[in-house]
Amino acid sequence: MREEAGGNRGYLEKKGFWSWAATHDHKRIGVMYLCTTLFFFLIGGIFALLLRIKLLYPGQEIFSAYVYNVLFTLHGSVMIFLFIIPAIPSGLGNFFIPLQLGARDVAFPRINLMSYWVFVAGILVILASLLRPMDTGWTFYTPLSAKTAADVTLLSFGIFLVGMSSILTGLNFIVTIHTMRAPGMSWHRMPLFLWSMYATSIIQVVATPVVGITFLLLAMERLFGIGFFDPTKGGDPILFQHFFWFYSHPVVYVMILPAMGIISEVIPVFSRKPIFGYKAIAYSSVAIALFGFFVWGHHMFVSGMSATAAIIFSLLTYSVAVPTAIKVFNWIATLYRGSITFEAPMLYALTFIFLFVVGGLTGMFLGALGTDVHLHDTYFIVAHFHYTMMGGTVMGLLSGLHFWFPKITGRRLSEKLARIGWALIFVGFNVTFFVQFILGFEGMPRRYAEYPDRFQSLNVVSTVGSWLLAVGILVMFWNFIRGLTRGSPAPANPWGGLTLDWATASPPSTENFEEIPTVSDWPYGYRKKEGGR
Amino acid sequence: MSYRSPDTETAGMEAAAGHGHADPAQAREAATLGLWTFLATEVLLFGGLFTAYVVYRIRYPRMFHEGHLKLDRVLGSVNTLILICSSLTVALGIVAIRRGKVRHLRRYLVLTILLAAGFLGIKVVEYSDKFAHGIHPGTDIFFSLYFMLTGLHGLHVIAGMVVLGAVAVLAGRGMFSEGYHTPVELSGLYWHFVDLVWIYLFPLLYLVG
Amino acid sequence: METIRNGLSGTRVYVAVWAALVLLTGITVLVSYVYLGMINVAVALIIASVKASLVALFFMHLKHESRLVWGFALTPILFLVIIIAGTLSDTLFR
Numbered sequence: 001m002r003e004e005a006g007g008n009r010g011y012l013e014k015k016g017f018w019s020w021a022a023t024h025d026h027k028r029i030g031v032m033y034l035c036t037t038l039f040f041f042l043i044g045g046i047f048a049l050l051l052r053i054k055l056l057y058p059g060q061e062i063f064s065a066y067v068y069n070v071l072f073t074l075h076g077s078v079m080i081f082l083f084i085i086p087a088i089p090s091g092l093g094n095f096f097i098p099l100q101l102g103a104r105d106v107a108f109p110r111i112n113l114m115s116y117w118v119f120v121a122g123i124l125v126i127l128a129s130l131l132r133p134m135d136t137g138w139t140f141y142t143p144l145s146a147k148t149a150a151d152v153t154l155l156s157f158g159i160f161l162v163g164m165s166s167i168l169t170g171l172n173f174i175v176t177i178h179t180m181r182a183p184g185m186s187w188h189r190m191p192l193f194l195w196s197m198y199a200t201s202i203i204q205v206v207a208t209p210v211v212g213i214t215f216l217l218l219a220m221e222r223l224f225g226i227g228f229f230d231p232t233k234g235g236d237p238i239l240f241q242h243f244f245w246f247y248s249h250p251v252v253y254v255m256i257l258p259a260m261g262i263i264s265e266v267i268p269v270f271s272r273k274p275i276f277g278y279k280a281i282a283y284s285s286v287a288i289a290l291f292g293f294f295v296w297g298h299h300m301f302v303s304g305m306s307a308t309a310a311i312i313f314s315l316l317t318y319s320v321a322v323p324t325a326i327k328v329f330n331w332i333a334t335l336y337r338g339s340i341t342f343e344a345p346m347l348y349a350l351t352f353i354f355l356f357v358v359g360g361l362t363g364m365f366l367g368a369l370g371t372d373v374h375l376h377d378t379y380f381i382v383a384h385f386h387y388t389m390m391g392g393t394v395m396g397l398l399s400g401l402h403f404w405f406p407k408i409t410g411r412r413l414s415e416k417l418a419r420i421g422w423a424l425i426f427v428g429f430n431v432t433f434f435v436q437f438i439l440g441f442e443g444m445p446r447r448y449a450e451y452p453d454r455f456q457s458l459n460v461v462s463t464v465g466s467w468l469l470a471v472g473i474l475v476m477f478w479n480f481i482r483g484l485t486r487g488s489p490a491p492a493n494p495w496g497g498l499t500l501d502w503a504t505a506s507p508p509s510t511e512n513f514e515e516i517p518t519v520s521d522w523p524y525g526y527r528k529k530e531g532g533r
Numbered sequence: 534m535s536y537r538s539p540d541t542e543t544a545g546m547e548a549a550a551g552h553g554h555a556d557p558a559q560a561r562e563a564a565t566l567g568l569w570t571f572l573a574t575e576v577l578l579f580g581g582l583f584t585a586y587v588v589y590r591i592r593y594p595r596m597f598h599e600g601h602l603k604l605d606r607v608l609g610s611v612n613t614l615i616l617i618c619s620s621l622t623v624a625l626g627i628v629a630i631r632r633g634k635v636r637h638l639r640r641y642l643v644l645t646i647l648l649a650a651g652f653l654g655i656k657v658v659e660y661s662d663k664f665a666h667g668i669h670p671g672t673d674i675f676f677s678l679y680f681m682l683t684g685l686h687g688l689h690v691i692a693g694m695v696v697l698g699a700v701a702v703l704a705g706r707g708m709f710s711e712g713y714h715t716p717v718e719l720s721g722l723y724w725h726f727v728d729l730v731w732i733y734l735f736p737l738l739y740l741v742g
Numbered sequence: 743m744e745t746i747r748n749g750l751s752g753t754r755v756y757v758a759v760w761a762a763l764v765l766l767t768g769i770t771v772l773v774s775y776v777y778l779g780m781i782n783v784a785v786a787l788i789i790a791s792v793k794a795s796l797v798a799l800f801f802m803h804l805k806h807e808s809r810l811v812w813g814f815a816l817t818p819i820l821f822l823v824i825i826i827a828g829t830l831s832d833t834l835f836r
Contacts, residue, residue, distance in 0.1 A: 107563045171570045178810070179563045206821050209574045213581035220681065225671025228585050234596075234674050239588060242829045243581055293824055297832065309832035565807070569814040576818035577825075584826050588833050610771050614764060621760040624801050628753050725801045732793045736786035740774035 010410065010507040024109035025510055029116050030095030031408065036119070037091055040082035041394075042477075047075035049470055052432075052463040058450050068449035069135035076138030081162050082123060084393055085251060088258035089204070090115070090169050092400050093197050095408060097173060099501035099508065100191045102182025102517045107175040115168035122161030129154035137447055139248075142229035142240040146221045153222050156215035163208045163215075166254075170204030173197055182500065184519035188282070191499045191523050192275065195282040196261025199289035203250045203257075207293070211247035214240065238303050245296035253292040255389060256356075257285055259396025260327060263349050266399050267331050269497045270346035271338025274524040277330035284323035291320045301372045310369055317367035321360070328357060344418035345495070348399035351426055355391025359384055362437065377447070380440025386433045398425075398476070405480070406494050410507040411487030417479040424472025431465030499523040561715050568719045572726050575689075579730055582682050586737060589674045600675030601739060603668065605659060609739040612655050616728045619648035623697070623721045633711035635704055642701040645724065649694045656687055682734055689727050696720045759800045766793050 011027045020028055051071050054060050063071075094112065098105050106112050132151040136144050145152055177198050181190065218240070220226045227233025229240040268275045275281065297305060297313030331353055340346070362384045365371045375381060405413050435458040440446075444455045451459070493502040500523070504512055590597050626641030663669070663676075670680040700720050703709070709717055770789040774782060799805045804815060 108567060111567075167574050171567060171574070174570055175563050175566045178566060179559055205570055205574055206577055206818065209577035210581050210825065213578050216685075217581070217585075217681070220670070224669070224680075226677040226681065227671065227674055228589075228677060233671070234589075234593065236588070236833070238832065239585065239829070242825075242832065243584070246825050246828070293821060294828070297828060300832075304836075305832045306835035308835040309828070312831055313828075565811060566814060569811055573814060573818040576822060580818075580822045580825060583822070584829050587826055588829060591830075591834065606771065606774070610767065613767050617760060617763045617767065620763075620797060620801050621756060624756040625753060628756065722802055725797050728801075729794050729797050732797065733790050736770055736774070736790050740770065741783045741786050 008505065008509075010505055011510045012410070012507055013510075022113070024105065024113060026094050026098050026105050026109065026112060027408075027508065027510075027512075029112050030091055030093070032116055033086055033094060033119070034091035036123075037083045037087040040078050041087070042473075044075055044079035044083055045470065045473065047071050047078065049466055051075060052466040054449060055451070055459045056463050057456055057460075058453060065449035066135060069137075069447070070133045072447055073134045073137055074130075077126075077134070077159075080138055080251075081159060082126075084255050084389060085166060086119065086162075086169075088262070088393070088397050088400065089173070089197065089200055089254070090119070090165070092262070092397075092404065093173065093200075093258060094169070096404065096501050097176060097194060097197055098180070099504060099512055100194055100499050101177065101180055102185060102500045102513065102519065103176065103180040104512050104516070106172045107179060108172050111168055112172055115165045115172070118161055118168065119165035122158045122163075122165060124158075125154055125161060126158035129158060139244065140215075140218065141244075142218070142221075142237045143231065145218060145240075146229060153219045156219040159215050160212050163212045166204050167208045170201035170208075173201040174205065177201075182517050182519050188279065189519055189522045190282075192264035192278065192281055192285075193258075193261035193499075195285045196257045196264070199285040200254050200257045200261075202286075203254050203289050203292065207247045207250040207254075210243055211251075214243040214247070217243075238300065238305060241300050241303055242296070245299045246293075249296040249299065250289070250292045252385075252389070253288055255393045256396075257288060259352065259393040259400075260285070262396045262400040262403070263331060263352050264327075265497070265499065266345045266349040266403055267334050268524050268526065269403075269495050270343065270349070271335050271340050272496075272526045273334055273338040274526055275330070276333035276336075277326070278522065278524065280326050281330050284326045287323040288320060291316075291323065295320060298367055298372070301369055302376045314367055314369050314372075318364075321364070324360060328353060343402075343415060343495070344413070344422060345399045345403035347419065347422045348395050348402060351422070352392060352395040352399060355387055355395060355429070359387025359389075359391055362387065375440060377445055378440035379436040379444045379446055382446050383433050383436035383440060386436070391429060391433075398422075401480075403495065404501075405483060406490030407501060407504075407506050407508070409484055409487070410490055410505075411483050412490045412494065413479050413483040413487060417475060417482070421472050421476035421479055424468055424475060426472075428465050428467070428469030428472050432462050432469055433465070435461050435465075497523075498525060557713065564715050564719055565722075568722050572722070575726060575730075579682075579685065582678065582685065583733075583737075586678050586682070589678065593674060596673055596675050600673070600679070601741070603663075603666075604679070604739050605662070606739050608655050608659055609735055612652050613731065613735045615648050615652045615655070616731050619645045619652070620725050620728045622648065623724050627714070627717055627721050630704070630709050630714040630717055631711060635707070635709060638709065638714075638717065639701050639704050642697050642704070646694050646697050646701070649690055649697075653687060653690060656683065679738055682738065686727070686730055686734060689730070693720075693724050693727050696723065755800060759796050762796055763793055 011025055020032065023029060050063075051068065054062055054068055054071075094106070129151040132149060134140065134145070134148065134150040134152065134155055136148060136150070140152075177190075177194060217226065217228055221229060225233075227235040229235045229237050231237060264275060264281055295313055295317045297309055298317045301310050301314070342350075362380070366375060366381065366384060402413060402418055405411070439455055439458050439462075442455070444451055490506045492504065492506050494506075495502075500513075500517060500519070501508075503517065622641045622645045626638045626645065629635075629637035629641060660680075668676055670677050697720055700717055703716065766789050770786055773785050773789075776782075778785070798815065804812065807815075
């Protein structure tokens with residue numbers, strides 16, 4: 001399907017508010033999710049910059065400690081519920097799952113549309129709750145969350161709605177992947193992005209209802225005096241933590257698995273080599289999803305939980321490292337002796353591997369009971385999850401965005417701007433967060449607006465890093481906007497990928513394929529160079 | 534009774550065919566998988582409450598014993614039987630539409646809805662009785678569980694009545710036939726699940742102390 | 743598309759299942775009036791599980807469904823066991 005310069009706008013052709021708001025097209029729904037989630041990425045980022053300014057020096061008076069508490073609660077909640085959980089699955093996943101499967105849409109297009117508007121409804125309810133904002137941290141632990149003057153009830157319902165959106169998306173993807181693969185596409189001929197999305201969807205479907213009931217119970221505690229989490233009524237505040245983390249630990253795999261899926265697509269394309277260990281990566285994705293359900297107690301080691309449970313959860317925690325490591329080794333083996341080029345998608349993918357490994361290895365410190373007691377609720381944890389979630393998921397998202405921008409928009413990004421943005425982001429990220437490992441190790445607690453003087457110099461470093469990071473992100477967004485408005489037309493397959501999404505036009509037509517393709521091989525059959533490697 | 538088949542029936546089948554499901558058998562398989570996936574989320578939703586039940590039952594055996602004695606076992610049993618009957622009526626409705634008998638389907642659906650209303654009526658009686666005695670969700674952990682579990686279940690009963698009602702209306706418009714009645718089956722599946730949850734709730738709350 | 747030919751249950755089977763459910767309900771209620779200590783709990787749960795299986799197998803067609811559907815139906819139970827077991831590993835041993 002040859003793309004003509006400045007020609008066919010494909011699925012983007014029809015214009016007007018309702019052609020988007022009432023669309024059944026998975027591509028448009030994906031784009032709407034991407035725009036919404038990226039918007040909240042920026043909002044959450046602004047909160048973070050404000051937090052870092054407060055932390056420039058002890059006694060900084062730009063705002064009060066109470067406002068600081070609200071800000072870190074908002075930063076965490078917005079980033080997690082409104083950005084990082086939905087961005088890749090509901091954004092890129094919606095766009096590319098049917099394309100990679102060789103299908104015309106997902107199994108239930110109307111439910112797909114509904115999932116977006118339920119998401120928006122949840123956002124509006126959450127925004128309404130900001131009249132009396134939460135100051136509990138995004139983990140909303142009881143008893144504080146049950147007693148605080150903030151609008152817990154509205155917030156709980158908002159998060160419930162956002163969770164429902166996540167469930168509907170996961171449900172749709174599971175059924176789509178089971179029933180709508182193109183003729184000839186067996187499970188072992190599916191792109192690895194789809195294996196990741198399948199594993200992700202299982203987690204979304206199984207774990208999210210538990211956080212739903214958790215927030216429902218929190219609201220009921222406020223409204224009707226139910227006492228499950230209230231010690232004065234015989235309840236157990238730690239029970240809240242069990243319910244909360246039963247979801248919130250697996251959800252970190254909802255965050256990382258899709259990003260890993262993107263990496264598994266990008267690395268072979270930019271190494272011109274078949275992915276090494278396809279089955280190992282595929283099965284590891286499912287294994288990560290499964291094992292991720294066994295380990296939630298490792299967030300609760302210092303909560304007052306029983307020592308027996310703590311030991312069990314600590315042991316089980318190490319199991320998740322195994323399939324994760326398998327993936328990393330396979331990616332590296334793919335790179336080995338490949339013809340590597342360093343366009344932006346590859347730069348971000350390599351960054352993912354490096355930063356995620358750092359984050360993951362620091363998880364080892366935290367999984368061990370002895371060290372966790374020292375490190376819990378310090379900046380070590382903050383650094384750990386920023387390395388995994390931002391150094392991991394966000395880098396994966398950015399890799400995917402640069403990789404698939406031509407396909408989604410039919411235009412090219414500026415490679416030069418992309419690399420400048422990447423460099424600033426890479427340096428800024430590490431300057432911001434690496435020192436936080438040190439701060440945490442030295443004992444600086446998280447969620448405190450003030451700190452002892454001896455921590456100040458590293459805090460200054462971290463704040464300056466956040467400014468670099470912010471500039472890099474702005475450069476990147478400028479590249480996106482410039483690309484959307486002035487980018488040169490992109491060909492159907494600018495990177496030479498072999499998955500079915502590259503067999504469509506850029507941008508694809510509404511029906512995706514003129515004729516549903518028949519598949520006879522896996523999508524990683526890059527030819528070896530002549531004359532050996 | 535308006536009867537606009539085959540247009541509405543075709544419309545129904547085309548709706549089922551959707552974008553990518555060219556053939557009806559695949560569409561039906563997808564719909565079935567979709568519904569079981571949704572039921573899986575419901576298992577986990579109630580599952581949180583069941584977990585709380587287990588935790589607190591072990592911790593407060595006497596509270597649970599005394600609490601359950603305050604519940605009306607007879608009314609609970611009647612409600613259990615009502616739901617069981619309603620599962621039968623929905624199943625017989627599906628047998629009917631499998632034979633193309635739309636009128637019978639509608640009768641069975643209406644019967645199911647009436648039984649569901651009866652269930653809710655008894656729950657209203659029970660709840661009012663509790664409130665009259667000063668027992669409410671905040672009274673103690675047992676009653677928190679009682680009201681949360683039966684309340685959440687009751688919401689699902691109401692939702693089921695709405696869904697079955699919608700299906701009955703669509704049936705009246707001739708959307709379903711021997712060859713196509715997937716939404717009827719799906720709503721039946723959902724309704725049986727509602728019955729299933731009560732099958733566990735009833736003994737756990739009313740019978741074992 | 744769907745007929746008795748596919749082995750799907752008909753009226754007779756459904757009525758028989760209904761009768762079994764009513765009977766089992768009666769039994770479980772009667773047993774609850776007899777004090778047997780922990781056996782009461784076990785009996786009640788076993789009877790409930792038998793009833794649930796009947797509903798699932800016959801009313802919900804599981805008996806005639808593919809292995810894939812069985813997988814979808816049984817998987818949540820696994821996770822239910824995990825959340826209860828994990829939580830109890832804490833609350834029972836404090």
